[in-house]
Amino acid sequence: MNSDQNVSEVKKVVAFDLDRTMFFCKDKFANPIWAKQMVAPLYLRDQGSVGDDVGSVCELNPVAWSLLQSLKDMEHVCCFVSSGRYFGISEQFQPSLGILKMFGLLHLFDPSLSVLEYKTFEKSQHFLKHPNHSFMLIDDNPTVRREAEQANNCVAVDISETHLSLRVIKWLEI
Numbered sequence: 001m002n003s004d005q006n007v008s009e010v011k012k013v014v015a016f017d018l019d020r021t022m023f024f025c026k027d028k029f030a031n032p033i034w035a036k037q038m039v040a041p042l043y044l045r046d047q048g049s050v051g052d053d054v055g056s057v058c059e060l061n062p063v064a065w066s067l068l069q070s071l072k073d074m075e076h077v078c079c080f081v082s083s084g085r086y087f088g089i090s091e092q093f094q095p096s097l098g099i100l101k102m103f104g105l106l107h108l109f110d111p112s113l114s115v116l117e118y119k120t121f122e123k124s125q126h127f128l129k130h131p132n133h134s135f136m137l138i139d140d141n142p143t144v145r146r147e148a149e150q151a152n153n154c155v156a157v158d159i160s161e162t163h164l165s166l167r168v169i170k171w172l173e174i
């Protein structure tokens, strides 16, 4: 195969949802909240959890974290696709991005394929914008997974699926 053929090949990308897939956030009473409800300043409590100014905590999902690490070790392209944007504030103050930064994960995601949008965002629209890529979306929400698969270049799987990493690796044909 020559280099021209390589360039035209469809590129496989593993896309991670953020809230309740990459991490779980809870308020100080342990009620589940969205990452966008975390209040700055954020701080790293330990390697796997970030705290905020009002006693809420965001915990990294070890399953998603180790999958992301192994994919990056194998030099695969990963991105995040989230509808957890806080309305009306700049990129710099978006809690979800701040959390990824705190965990030291933000740089692992391809910025040109990653997106943080508002609640009404349809993930299929994002995938359709990148027709030369094929995506596997990992997402906790069945409604979101169904919607995302409206894009013909996306397959969506549940973060809590048994043998998830095996499924991802098979899809990537490693």
Ligand SMILES: [Mg+2]
Pocket (backbone or CB within 6 Å): 017, 018, 019, 020, 021, 139, 140, 141
């Ligand atoms: Mg989610």
